[in-house]
Amino acid sequence: MTATDAPAPARLRWMTATARDIIDETPRVRTLVLDVPEWPGHKAGQHVDVRLTADDGYQAQRSYSIASAPGAALALTVERLEDGEVSFYLAGDLRVGDRFELRGPIGGYFVWTAALEGPLFLVAGGSGVVPLMAMLRARADAAVRTPAVLLYSSRSEADIIYRAELERLAAEDAALKVVHTLTRAQPSGWNGFSRRVDRAMLEEVGFAPDTRPRIFVCGPTPMVEAAASSLRALGHAANLIKTERFGPSGR
C-alpha cells in the first residue's frame, strides 16, 4: 500500500449522520441529536465539518461546534440565517431520520478538559455559546468544582440558547455563575447587563488576572476580537485566552 492509498485518519473521513432528535432551543436555533455509528468520540470545544449534497451534485460545507459532552450522543446546535445556505437547511428543513455527511472531531486548541487547572472564564456571543456549553456539560459530568463563570451575550431574552439548562447547572453548582447581557431588547424588570460585552463588564464579571483563569471566547468575529483585546488590556496572559470565531458579522 502506498502513502496515497492509506485510509484517511478517522477524524478526516466523511461519515453519515442521521438526525435522531431535533430540539427547538429558540425560534431560530435548533439542536440536532445525531446517530453517527462511526463517531470516534470528542473533547469539549471541538467542531465538525458538515457537508450537504444536492440532487444535482452541488455541495456546500460549513463548520459546526459540538454541543454535547464527551461520551454523550453527538449534538450540534445551529442558528438559522434566513439567507444561509447550510444553516437554513439544518435549522429549518431537516427532519428526524434525515441524513447528511460530517467529519471530525476537529480542533485541538479550543478545547477544555477536566485536567486544566485554575478558574474558568467563558465568554459567549449568540450561538458562540455552543462549544462553551459542551465545556460546561463536561465540567458537570466530571464534577469539577473550581470556580467558573459564563458571560453570555444575546440579543434578547428569547434568543438565549440553553436557558433552562444553564439555570439548572448554576443552581446545582455553587462554583458556577452564569451572567447574561441582552444587547437589543430587555424584558421589563431586567436587572442584568443591557449592552455589548466590553472591558468594564469583563473586569466586573471575570476573574483577576493574577488567578490565571483559563479563558475561552466564542462568537461573531468582531465580538471575539473586541473581547480578546479587552482581556489582554486587563492583564490576562495571551496564552490563557483561547478564541473561536464563528462568522463575519453576527448581525
Ligand SMILES: Cc1cc2nc3c(=O)[nH]c(=O)nc-3n(C[C@H](O)[C@H](O)[C@H](O)COP(=O)(O)OP(=O)(O)OC[C@H]3O[C@@H](n4cnc5c(N)ncnc54)[C@H](O)[C@@H]3O)c2cc1C
Ligand atoms: C469553528 C466554527 C464553528 C462554528 N460553530 C457553529 C455553531 O455551533 N452553530 C452555528 O449556528 N454556527 C456555527 N458556525 C458558523 C457556521 O459555520 C456557518 O458560517 C453559519 O451556519 C452560516 O452558514 P450558512 O451556509 O447558513 O450561511 P452562508 O450561506 O455562508 O452565508 C449567508 C449570509 O450570512 C452571513 N454569515 C455567514 N456566517 C455567519 C455567521 N456565523 N454569523 C452571521 N452571519 C453569517 C454571510 O456573510 C452571508 O451574508 C461555526 C463556524 C466556525 C468557523
